[in-house]
Amino acid sequence: MNQHKQEQLLAFPLPHPEPLGSYNPSDVIFLLKDLSNVNLERGTEEREEAIQTGTHYSEMLPVEYQPTPEYIQLFHETLAESAEKVALAAGVVSELILHKRGKNLVLASLARAGTPIGILMKRYLMQQYGLDVPHYSISIIRGKGIDENALKYIFQQHGADQQLQFVDGWTGKGAIRQVLIQACDQFEKDYGIRLNDDLAVLADPGFCSDTYGTREDFLIPSACLNSTVSGLMSRTVLRDDLIDEHDFHGAKFYKEWLDSDLSNVFVDQVCSYFPAIAEQAKQQAQELLDSPVAISWQGLADIRSIQDQYGIEDINLVKPGVGETTRVLLRRVPWKILVDREDNPNLRHILLLAQDRGVPVEVYPNLTYSCCGIIKPRQGESE
Structure with missing residues (x-):
């Protein structure tokens, strides 16, 4: 890194x-601007219409x-x-990053899905x-990129020699991994620091991460709920009238739900x-290091075939995996849910939510x- 860029x-x-x-705070520091007093929530139907007609999803929040x-x-x-299964996957991925x-x-x-996993x-x-590693939670937004101010803050606190490891909960299509790759390239151009775009995840059913605890698409309990299992934090927000050039991306802290926080x-x-699980985690991590299974983006190929079969133009309307399907049912307007088999034990909450919302x-x-969750396209785009 040249001297001028470092000083900058x-x-x-x-x-x-x-x-x-x-x-x-000993578990995590949120590098986010507090927007708790701003009215950002919009109803599900209204928000869906706004997203599909061009409003960026990060400019508003769903009603929790x-x-x-x-x-x-x-x-x-x-x-x-x-x-215990989650603990083993967390142990494996921790051993790998170490x-x-x-x-x-x-x-x-x-x-926010990465926060509890971190x-x-x-x-x-x-x-x-006995390693007390610093842990921050930062914002990354599809279509807008990573919060560069958060990265600058981390480097100001810890120097540019630290190994920065990005963490998320799970992979779907791999869209966030692609945003991260682009963001790391841009950060190097702007500041001369090469960030490692490897994204460590608990579960990688999309086959798009090199560092993962498992590739099984199982229910991570933190995907079941929204803020009440994510530190009572909302999704992150980026809007020009709320976030200026010196701010972190924003989020709301739902203090009113402290009594129901899990x-x-x-x-x-x-x-x-x-x-x-520690010994088993070490053993499985060593096996993955000895015989790595290459990134194939296999999940993305699945999504392309679903797009073709159902005539869906926008790939962002197809949300694969247990975690992403849960999100569709909790905060979007679902069209239908695809399952590999009806007796899959990982899908009990999916079937309950689908029944609750009348989704086929x-x-x-x-x-x-x-x-896989499919979001209902706007009328006329797909039948």
């Missing part, structure tokens, strides 16, 4: 991070889905059933190796299994993923 980077005036979210008691019960049952990046590490989780990794590295319940329960479910054999 380190001298850029940035805000001090505001205390946000329901996690302990308030789960029924039955759905909350399903979350707890799913967590009880899968906490091997690949070394101990001079900073975690940058992508808000906390799991941070806690695993502390429990198993964010720490999730991470605490998963972390309780770390001692039991179709079996689509030989799907790479467990399921």
